[in-house]
Amino acid sequence: MAATSHRAAPAPFATGPVLGIAAAVAAALTALSGRYGYHRDELYFLAAGDHPAWGYVDQPPLTPLLARAATAVFGNSPAGLRVPATLACAAVVVLVAALARELGGGRAAQLLAACCAAASGIVLGTGHMVSTTTFDLLAWVLICLLALRALRTGDGRWWLAAGAAAGIGLLNKYLVVLLLVVLVAAVLAVGPRRTSRGGWWVAGAAVAAAVALPNVWWQAAHGWPQLTVAGGISSDDGAENRLMFVPQQIVYLSPLFVPVWIAGWRRLWRDPALRRARAMALAYPLLCALVLLTGGKPYYALPLLLVLLAAGCEPVAGWMTRTARTARTVAVAAAVAVSAAMSALFSLPLLPPGGLSVVNAVNPEQGEQIGWPALVDAVGTGWSRIPAERRAHAVIFAENYGEAGALTRYGPRHGLPRPYSGHMSYADWGPPPTSADGPVLLVHQDGSDRVTRHFTGCRQVARVDNRHGVDNEEQHAAVVLCTGTARPWPELWPALRHFY
Template identity: 40%
Template sequence: MDTISITAPKKGDASFGTARTGLAVVAVATATILLLYSATPGYYVDELYFRVASQHLDWGYIDQPPLVPLLARLQIALFGDSLIAIRVAPAVLTGLAVLVSGLIARELGAARRVQVLAACASAASLASIAAGHVLHPTAVDHLVWVTVCWLVIRIIRTGDERLWLAVGAVAGVGLLAKYLVVLLVAGLAIGLLLAGPRRVLLRPWLAGGVGLALLIGSPSLLWQAAHGWPQVAMAGELSEGVSGAVNFLVGQVLMIGPFLMPVWILGLVALLRRAEWRPYRAIAVAYLVVAPVLMLAGAESRYTEGLLTVLLVAGCVRATTLARRLWLGAAAVVNGLLAAVMVLTIFPISTYAADPVLVVLGEEQFGETGWPSLAAQVAAVYRSLPETDRRRAVLYAENYGEAGALDRYRTAYGLPRAYSGQNSYADFGRPSDDRDVVVAVGVDRASFSALFRECAVQGRLTFDVPHFEEGKELLVCRGPNEPWTTTWEKLRWTGVF
């Protein structure tokens, strides 16, 4: 028999209930800190892509669903075309995820102080800070996973199965940002089947939730189906094989942070072994199902960050004594400082580049630098062309980061339009046949030159700090051998860089 025994928050005890004010303060503080550091050091490579995709809204793209480009479009319309503007949404969404983390602690029976402490630990995790710093599908996905788990826990605790509709709505929004939410739903379903309570799977409200999720996500799913499911091919490109499996395991240590890792492990063990938490064991089982699947697929370790955050909260709830709370608070502070150094530009970027430790810890920051310099170097080559060539010239970039940077700084440097054949950027347009001069960046010289009558190297990219574009060639090519309609099909490619 599928019986359960649930320990609910204690009514009438002033220490229990929801710490509304405390959780709100932590959530607002988290979003505020993220916004304060949003102006530096520069656009993340994917943000440059989303910015251009926002000018070409569709129900889907080769490499993503439609929600993040739509968020970019709305933020630019509301706040202007700036770095800070497109980072408002991730900061706010992460603040909400921190708030929900505290609510999960409340569902697990935590007192008000511990709810606030759990929210602080969530805010101090590397996963939260990374999700809230840049505009990326992870910013939405992080909140979706945490919220779905909160609602499932609440359904089990309260028996209010109408909340399956809320689960469906949240999962449906998740489908519009990242299809990975399907794996979470499958993991939770397996968890409930194996660990119970199975009765919650036998209610009509669950069917309604599934229907609502599919209804909300259907425009994107239909787009993918109509275009041959390109997202499946992209998933294969993202897989790193055996090396990815090793990196995935290392990432499970780092994703929350080394100082808080013992806490989420404690939460995992407590959910599996603690008698009063038996009804919520499905959450732990879901992680034990999802993590191996992702590891074997060579997927990125951050894909588990939502479940890891829930496990972290469960571990925080075990801080029932003053000594444990003091230890947890100290661990959260140190972990948060380390995560901030790794994600936010706490120090000048030159300091990161010069220090042997910071140059490793600050790897993410280097991906946010150098894009104005890239545009300036391409502009120098463009301006060196004869005026007759400049009137017939276009820019071509091998990847969407380069193309996005050239688009962002196009006006400042007086550049023509930039094109790229990568993923959906190839669908944003191609040159017209009267454009027969190309300034190309990042291409393979041999294969690209074969498409033109003549090509010459005009320089190489250089940067003041470490950058993955360092040393790439700048070419000037003239006279496409075939019309652009034919040439363009040879330049299309799907994958990552």
């Protein structure tokens, strides 16, 4: 796509150093990928991938399908599953460096941007585990790069590429809509508006809609369940999300990078040479306002913070080369190294599981990778209490998709049947047959009575112990043996369905 602007082309890309940093991050993630176990969401993705569809009640289809493909190619293990996440993380590191270049950064700024991205908690954390956020982050950064290219060159054809990236992003997570809304609003507010002429924006939007259409059709046909899920997140966690919005913005990236992204915002807003990119400075506060208004999670706004970080690397690189350059370079290198160490400690499986108590208090996702085989062992103990002649009519019912996913993954080695659950899309894959009239073996979190009231003659027969003392959601979960259901499964199933 030929440039139509008189502006000078960006500096050459620092290909070797940037790819070296990305490769180092990928190597570290690969080495650590199997150290703990699956995350509860990963177990759900594996189960969803075995039920391919154009959508699920709580997400589009891309992540479950990637999970299915990864395990088919690389093996059904945490390490095999996480190969796409590792590659996505490496790609984000490269793209953040490319953003620095697009925003006028030279070789030093690009290298610094790659280092900062590689040292940030959000990039390392999403690179370690497969999640919708993993590929959402990649999509947002790529869309921002393509949008900045369109704004710099004035060549509207870049909006077609941005539309394709947005469409693929929508097949992974609907949050991309927030990015599109704030980008369009920001460009219309502060320009350059010339890129909206000629219909390229409309064509890009049409490409995005065409790519995402199958999933939108699925959601419409199923009554828009994603809206129910989003409403549950806002009502359950909205107040906490708003309270923690600013602290988590700082912590998830790195407290030591705050001066860099503040410098990036000021540069985008004030530097006449970057007036074409001024919309990015406005897009970030607009996005923050939207997330706060809707009660969304603080990390929703982090991808645009990476853009500000990339913009700030050029002035920081210039500061490093002025007087006392050695001391300044050492100070910046130390900040990146300390950030990398802190981010790795809280985002990656570096500690032995028994030492996770402090880390788990800050990042509970670490603890959610511990103890799933132990949960299945406890369920196996409960299953052994069922007389052999009754097992053909027995059902295992799990309260949430993490428990059900663990039983789906590890249950066969214990001779356990397929589990059922009313949580999220598991509800669409049930109910048990009418002939399965009991006993029913329930698994539910400690202190929860959401499901037991729907069953009769219940008594606890086992309790989960992850054997590491990790205080995660399933530690001390109860395994309860019930004689049967209060009503036949078809009548009971709607009451067992839940979205959060």
